[in-house]
Amino acid sequence: MKWVWVSLFAIWPVAAIALSAVSPSMGWWFPESPVTEPAVAEPGAGSSESVNPLGREIDHLFYVILVICGVVFVLTHVGLAWVLFGGARRTVARYFHGNHVLEVVWTLIPAAVLFFIAFYQMEVWAKFRVESYYPADVTPVAEVTGRMYEWRIRYPAPGKTLMDTPQPDDLYAVNELLIPAGEPVLIQLRSQDVQHSFSLPEFRIKQDALPGQRIPVWFQADQAGNYTLLCQELCGWGHYKMGGVVIATPPDEHAAAMAALAAKQQSDGVNQTDDEESEIASTTAVTGERN
Amino acid sequence: MRSALEIRFALMRRPIISAPPLPLRALSPFALAAALLLGCEPAPEPEFASPVGYDGLLEEMRTGTRAEVEDYDTGEMVERDLVGFDQALDERFGSPADPAVFTTLPVRFSSSEAAVIDVLDDEEAETTVFTLAPIQGAETVPAVAKGDVLHWNDEFGSPHEAVVAAVEGDAITVPLVPFEARPVSLPLGFNEETGEPLPGTVVIGDADLLEEGRELYAVHCLHCHGSTGAGDGPTAKYLHPLPRDYRSGMYKYTSTGTGIASRADLTRILRDGIPGTYMPSFHPALDAEKTASVVEYVRWLSMQGQYAKGVTDEAAFTYGDEAVRERLESEEGLTREDLVQELIEYWPDDVTGKLSFVGTFLAENWALAESEPPVTPNEPRPVLTGDELAASIERGKGLYLQKSTQCASCHGSRGLGNGPQTVSVQLDAATGDPYAEPGIHDVWGEVVQPRNLTRGIYRGGRRPIDLYRRIYSGIPASNMPGFGDNLSDEQIWDLVNFLMALPLHPSLLDGAELDVSHDDDAVAAARPALPPAAPELKADQS
Structure with missing residues (x-):
C-alpha cells in the first residue's frame, strides 16, 4: 500500500509539466482574443496574446512567476519523491531535532525570490495603478458604474471631456462600452451599491469597484472587436448576469457610433435624427450662473 | 437512489465499534457520489394558479x-x-412549462405558421382540405408532413386541432372540419379592398417559440417573476419595488399610452433594464432573437392571467360564490339544482360565450398595442439655448408648482418625491376602505414612492420622448395621471426641459412653494391627479 501513496505523490511533477505543455493548445490558458469580429468562441481559434499592451506585460509577469513556481514545484516534488522512496524502504521511524542551517537556507531563498518578484513587477504595477505612469495620451472615455446587476455607463457628449459630475449633455448606456481601437482609453470606475469587479479578461484587466470611490482604469484595444466585460467579485444572487461587452472600433467609426448614440438620446419621437451632424445643443445651455 | 440510501442506512444501523466489512467500505464513497449525483426529486411541474374568486364559481x-x-x-x-x-x-x-397553442391570442406561438386562404369540404370522404399560403411577412409556407398536428381557432375563438391526413403541395387534407370550427382570423378582420374576410392562421406542431422563451425565462426571469409570471419568485420578497405581476396585463412604462405594452416596449426594458429598480439590463446576454422569444412568452403569461381573471369575473357576476348565495337567499324555493339547470340551459352564453368574448376582447387590446402608433408628440421638442431655454425651464417650473397639475402634491415642492400625498392615508379604489399604511398605492396594493426628480434616475428611460410619454399618458397602475388632454405639447416640452434641468440644478426649486394663488387657464381643467382621498382621513404626519 505504501508504494501506491509514494507513487501518487511522485506523479505530480510529471503531471504539472504535462498540463503546462498541453494547456495553451487546448485553450485552457489565457482568455483568447478574437482573430476577427465577432468574437470567435471556438477554443484554440483565437490568439491567446492579449489585445492590451499592458496585458502583454502582465502575461510576461505571469510567465516569469509560472517558471519560478514551476521549477520550485518540480524540485520540491522530486525531493519529496526521493525522500518518500527512501523512507518507504525503511520500516523503523527515526527522530531528529532539526537543522538550523537548513532552516536559514529555506527562508533566505524564498525571501530572495519574493524580493526579485516584488521589484521585477513594480514597473508594470505602476503603469496600471500610478497616474503619473499612465500613457501620456490616455483619454478618459466614460464613467462606468457597477450596480446590482449591470454596468451603467456615462459618456461625455462627443467632443467634450469627461467630468466628475453628470453634465446636461452626457450620454448614457448600459452594459455596452464603446471605445476607439488603437489608443489608450481610461474609464472612471464607480459602484452604486456593493463591491463589484470590472474585469476585461482579454485585456487582463481586473479592478474592484468600491462604493464611494472613483477609480481610474486604463486599457487599450490594439485591434477592433467585441470583448467580454465581466463582474468578477461575487456581488449577489445576480452576479452571473453582470456581463457586458466592450466594443472597440476604429476611431472614425467610434465617433460615428457616439454621434448616433447622442442623436438617439435626444430623441423627441418626432425628429428621429440619426445623422452625424445633428445638433445636440438643445439641453447644453443651462450654465452654472443659476447657482 | 434507493439502493444508495439503503446502503447508507445499513451503515448507520451497524454498531459503531465493529467496522463494516471491506466490500461495503469500498463501496460507500461510490454510494455517496451516486446519491449526490442523483440529487433530489425533480421540482414539481409549475401550474397556473386560479384567479381570486375562481374556486367560488358553481362547481x-x-x-x-x-x-x-x-x-x-x-x-x-x-x-x-x-x-x-x-x-x-x-x-x-x-x-x-408546456404552453398550448391558442391562435386567438396575438402571440407568435411557433416558427411554423401558415395562413389558410381556402377551405374545401369533401363530405363523402369526410375530409376537409386547407389551402395554405405564407403568413404576412414570410415568404414560404413551412413544411407540413402527414401526421403533424394543426392548431387554429374558430370565429368564437375556441381552439381546434387536427392531424394531417395527406399533403399535396400547399393543400393539406385533415378529417372533416365542421363549418363553425373553420379557421378564421381573430380579431375578425376584412380585406379593405376586396371585402373578403382575412384568412385564419394555423400553427403546425407545438408552441415551439414559446417553449424556447420559457427556457430562457426559467434561467433569467423566473427567480423574481415566478414560474407563472405572478411576480412571486423566490427572490421577489427581498425586492422593493416588487417584481411585476404580469397576470394583470398592466405595465408601467409603455409607449402605447395604456397599460398594455407593445413588443417594442418590452424589448427596450429587457435591453435597458429599469434604472432605480432591481430589473437589470439583459444586454448582451440575450440577443435580439432570444429577447424576442422571452418577450413573446411574457406577453403570453400576461394574456393567460388576464384571460383566466376575465372569465372568472364575468362568470362570478351570476354564478360566483356571493351571487349564488344572494340568489338562494332572496328567491323563495330556489335550490342549487335549479341554478345548475339554468346554467345548463344557458351554457352556450354563460360558459362558451364568455370564453369567446374574453378571448376576442383580449386579442383586440393586445393587437392594438402593436398596430397603433406609439404616443408621439405633434410638436417636435423646440431646440432652445441660452435665455430661451432658461425661460422654458422657468415655465416648466411654473407648471410643476401649479395647483392644477398637482405635480408637487406627490413629487414634493422640492421635487424630492415627498409630497403631502405620500404621507396621507388613501382609499383603496376597489373596496373603498382606507389602506393600512399612508402613502400612494398602485393597483397591486403596494406603496409607490413618487420619483425623486432631483436624482436624474428615470425608470421609463431618460430620452426626452420617454419623459414626454410619462407626462402625456401618465404611468398606468401607479396613480401618476396623464396630462395629455390638459397640457399642450409646448407645455409638456417646457415641463420636460424643467425636469431634465432639475437634477443638475436642484436649487431651481429652492424656497419653492405650491402656487395656489392663480391657475393658468390652459390647465384649469386638469383632472384631479389622484383619486380623491377623504380629507378627514389624512394622517397627521406631515
Whole structure:
C-alpha cells in the first residue's frame, strides 16, 4: 500500500509539466482574443496574446512567476519523491531535532525570490495603478458604474471631456462600452451599491469597484472587436448576469457610433435624427450662473 | 437512489465499534457520489394558479357536466358533454412549462405558421382540405408532413386541432372540419379592398417559440417573476419595488399610452433594464432573437392571467360564490339544482360565450398595442439655448408648482418625491376602505414612492420622448395621471426641459412653494391627479 501513496505523490511533477505543455493548445490558458469580429468562441481559434499592451506585460509577469513556481514545484516534488522512496524502504521511524542551517537556507531563498518578484513587477504595477505612469495620451472615455446587476455607463457628449459630475449633455448606456481601437482609453470606475469587479479578461484587466470611490482604469484595444466585460467579485444572487461587452472600433467609426448614440438620446419621437451632424445643443445651455 | 440510501442506512444501523466489512467500505464513497449525483426529486411541474374568486364559481361551471341539450341542427335533445372552465383553460393555455397553442391570442406561438386562404369540404370522404399560403411577412409556407398536428381557432375563438391526413403541395387534407370550427382570423378582420374576410392562421406542431422563451425565462426571469409570471419568485420578497405581476396585463412604462405594452416596449426594458429598480439590463446576454422569444412568452403569461381573471369575473357576476348565495337567499324555493339547470340551459352564453368574448376582447387590446402608433408628440421638442431655454425651464417650473397639475402634491415642492400625498392615508379604489399604511398605492396594493426628480434616475428611460410619454399618458397602475388632454405639447416640452434641468440644478426649486394663488387657464381643467382621498382621513404626519 505504501508504494501506491509514494507513487501518487511522485506523479505530480510529471503531471504539472504535462498540463503546462498541453494547456495553451487546448485553450485552457489565457482568455483568447478574437482573430476577427465577432468574437470567435471556438477554443484554440483565437490568439491567446492579449489585445492590451499592458496585458502583454502582465502575461510576461505571469510567465516569469509560472517558471519560478514551476521549477520550485518540480524540485520540491522530486525531493519529496526521493525522500518518500527512501523512507518507504525503511520500516523503523527515526527522530531528529532539526537543522538550523537548513532552516536559514529555506527562508533566505524564498525571501530572495519574493524580493526579485516584488521589484521585477513594480514597473508594470505602476503603469496600471500610478497616474503619473499612465500613457501620456490616455483619454478618459466614460464613467462606468457597477450596480446590482449591470454596468451603467456615462459618456461625455462627443467632443467634450469627461467630468466628475453628470453634465446636461452626457450620454448614457448600459452594459455596452464603446471605445476607439488603437489608443489608450481610461474609464472612471464607480459602484452604486456593493463591491463589484470590472474585469476585461482579454485585456487582463481586473479592478474592484468600491462604493464611494472613483477609480481610474486604463486599457487599450490594439485591434477592433467585441470583448467580454465581466463582474468578477461575487456581488449577489445576480452576479452571473453582470456581463457586458466592450466594443472597440476604429476611431472614425467610434465617433460615428457616439454621434448616433447622442442623436438617439435626444430623441423627441418626432425628429428621429440619426445623422452625424445633428445638433445636440438643445439641453447644453443651462450654465452654472443659476447657482 | 434507493439502493444508495439503503446502503447508507445499513451503515448507520451497524454498531459503531465493529467496522463494516471491506466490500461495503469500498463501496460507500461510490454510494455517496451516486446519491449526490442523483440529487433530489425533480421540482414539481409549475401550474397556473386560479384567479381570486375562481374556486367560488358553481362547481359544474368549472368542471363541466353531462346533460341533455338541444342540438342546433336537428332541434332534438341529445346528451352531450358540456366543457367547463377547467378544461377550456387547460386546452387554451396548457401549463407554464408546456404552453398550448391558442391562435386567438396575438402571440407568435411557433416558427411554423401558415395562413389558410381556402377551405374545401369533401363530405363523402369526410375530409376537409386547407389551402395554405405564407403568413404576412414570410415568404414560404413551412413544411407540413402527414401526421403533424394543426392548431387554429374558430370565429368564437375556441381552439381546434387536427392531424394531417395527406399533403399535396400547399393543400393539406385533415378529417372533416365542421363549418363553425373553420379557421378564421381573430380579431375578425376584412380585406379593405376586396371585402373578403382575412384568412385564419394555423400553427403546425407545438408552441415551439414559446417553449424556447420559457427556457430562457426559467434561467433569467423566473427567480423574481415566478414560474407563472405572478411576480412571486423566490427572490421577489427581498425586492422593493416588487417584481411585476404580469397576470394583470398592466405595465408601467409603455409607449402605447395604456397599460398594455407593445413588443417594442418590452424589448427596450429587457435591453435597458429599469434604472432605480432591481430589473437589470439583459444586454448582451440575450440577443435580439432570444429577447424576442422571452418577450413573446411574457406577453403570453400576461394574456393567460388576464384571460383566466376575465372569465372568472364575468362568470362570478351570476354564478360566483356571493351571487349564488344572494340568489338562494332572496328567491323563495330556489335550490342549487335549479341554478345548475339554468346554467345548463344557458351554457352556450354563460360558459362558451364568455370564453369567446374574453378571448376576442383580449386579442383586440393586445393587437392594438402593436398596430397603433406609439404616443408621439405633434410638436417636435423646440431646440432652445441660452435665455430661451432658461425661460422654458422657468415655465416648466411654473407648471410643476401649479395647483392644477398637482405635480408637487406627490413629487414634493422640492421635487424630492415627498409630497403631502405620500404621507396621507388613501382609499383603496376597489373596496373603498382606507389602506393600512399612508402613502400612494398602485393597483397591486403596494406603496409607490413618487420619483425623486432631483436624482436624474428615470425608470421609463431618460430620452426626452420617454419623459414626454410619462407626462402625456401618465404611468398606468401607479396613480401618476396623464396630462395629455390638459397640457399642450409646448407645455409638456417646457415641463420636460424643467425636469431634465432639475437634477443638475436642484436649487431651481429652492424656497419653492405650491402656487395656489392663480391657475393658468390652459390647465384649469386638469383632472384631479389622484383619486380623491377623504380629507378627514389624512394622517397627521406631515
